[in-house]
Amino acid sequence: MRAARARRITRGYDFGPVAAYVKFTIVIPTYNEAGGIERLITTLGDLFAARGLDGEIVVVDDNSPDGTGAIVDRLAATYPVRCLHRPGKLGLSSGVIDGWNFARPESVALGCMDADFSHDPKVLPDLVAAVASGKYGLAVGSRYVKGGGITNWPLKRKITSIVACAIAWPLTPIRDITSGFFVVRRDALDGVALDPIGFKIGLEVAVKAKYGKFVELPYVFTDRIVGESKLNGKEITNYLKQLRRLYAQRFMPGADRVAAVPSLQPRMADAPRATDGKIA
Ligand SMILES: Nc1nc2c(ncn2[C@@H]2O[C@H](COP(=O)(O)OP(=O)(O)OP(=O)(O)O)[C@@H](O)[C@H]2O)c(=O)[nH]1
Numbered sequence: 104m105r106a107a108r109a110r111r112i113t114r115g116y117d118f119g120p121v122a123a124y125v126k127f128t129i130v131i132p133t134y135n136e137a138g139g140i141e142r143l144i145t146t147l148g149d150l151f152a153a154r155g156l157d158g159e160i161v162v163v164d165d166n167s168p169d170g171t172g173a174i175v176d177r178l179a180a181t182y183p184v185r186c187l188h189r190p191g192k193l194g195l196s197s198g199v200i201d202g203w204n205f206a207r208p209e210s211v212a213l214g215c216m217d218a219d220f221s222h223d224p225k226v227l228p229d230l231v232a233a234v235a236s237g238k239y240g241l242a243v244g245s246r247y248v249k250g251g252g253i254t255n256w257p258l259k260r261k262i263t264s265i266v267a268c269a270i271a272w273p274l275t276p277i278r279d280i281t282s283g284f285f286v287v288r289r290d291a292l293d294g295v296a297l298d299p300i301g302f303k304i305g306l307e308v309a310v311k312a313k314y315g316k317f318v319e320l321p322y323v324f325t326d327r328i329v330g331e332s333k334l335n336g337k338e339i340t341n342y343l344k345q346l347r348r349l350y351a352q353r354f355m356p357g358a359d360r361v362a363a364v365p366s367l368q369p370r371m372a373d374a375p376r377a378t379d380g381k382i383a
């Protein structure tokens with residue numbers, strides 16, 4: 104098994120002013136997020152301006168019936184945001200992968216976060232700075248290091264989250280593997296077959312990408328206050344399927360050939376590239 108090359112930062116950290124010189128793209132997948140998307144884009148845009156960061160925001164919207172995509176298109180005139188419009192609800196992980204392929208070519212770091220303010224925008228510059236420093240190829244926003252946490256979750260959901268992380272431990276030493284809030288070096292994804300199943304794109308990246316060292320930076324997860332959750336029982340089943348495939352690939356390479364369905368494993372380089380903000 105790969106040696107643990109972790110650093111979990113629990114006290115003050117300073118990666119220097121490097122982030123200002125590194126171009127990055129943060130992808131936000133959306134489905135019916137009209138209630139909060141404008142506030143998130145303005146918050147991120149203002150944060151980038153205040154910190155002198157060269158960040159691009161890519162929203163991947165799946166033709167949300169509530170008009171999320173149109174709100175993003177309107178904001179594109181004022182903020183560093185572009186919307187990739189997909190024809191229907193195609194899933195969170197495939198949205199992030201398509202968004203990374205749609206990112207401007209000059210971005211050398213790629214990330215993702217949710218649209219519902221569960222992921223604290225103020226932590227994003229630190230994730231970028233950690234990757235920009237050159238010390239870490241992957242920076243993960245983490246609820247499960249000192250200083251991180253969760254507010255407003257019922258005990259049942261907290262236990263589900265801890266169990267979901269625990270059953271992935273043999274695959275990766277990253278503690279908060281279901282976080283969904285991270286930044287990775289773009290070249291760490293070159294030629295990597297990311298499986299777009301389900302909600303947990305972070306697990307795919309953590310297990311498959313070639314990022315070298317990683318770091319977990321604390322953030323406090325806040326439950327959404329607007330819009331509705333898209334997490335359902337099917338996504339929990341998808342997570343178990345994803346884990347089964349990853350375990351097979353890691354520990355039974357022969358079984359991998361049987362389990363791997365080519366159409367489910369687009370390479371970054373092979374995935375469709377949209378140039379005009381639309382994927383057919
Ligand atoms: N493009 C796209 N985005 C999606 C899809 N499913 C979920 N999302 C987005 O992915 C992000 C995470 O979804 P959430 O519904 O917040 O899931 P969650 O955070 O696990 O659940 P809650 O804690 O209840 O919010 C949000 O920005 C959603 O709008 C999808 O099929 N397509």
Ligand SMILES: [Mg+2]
Nearest residue numbers: 217219221327
């Ligand atoms: Mg959410």
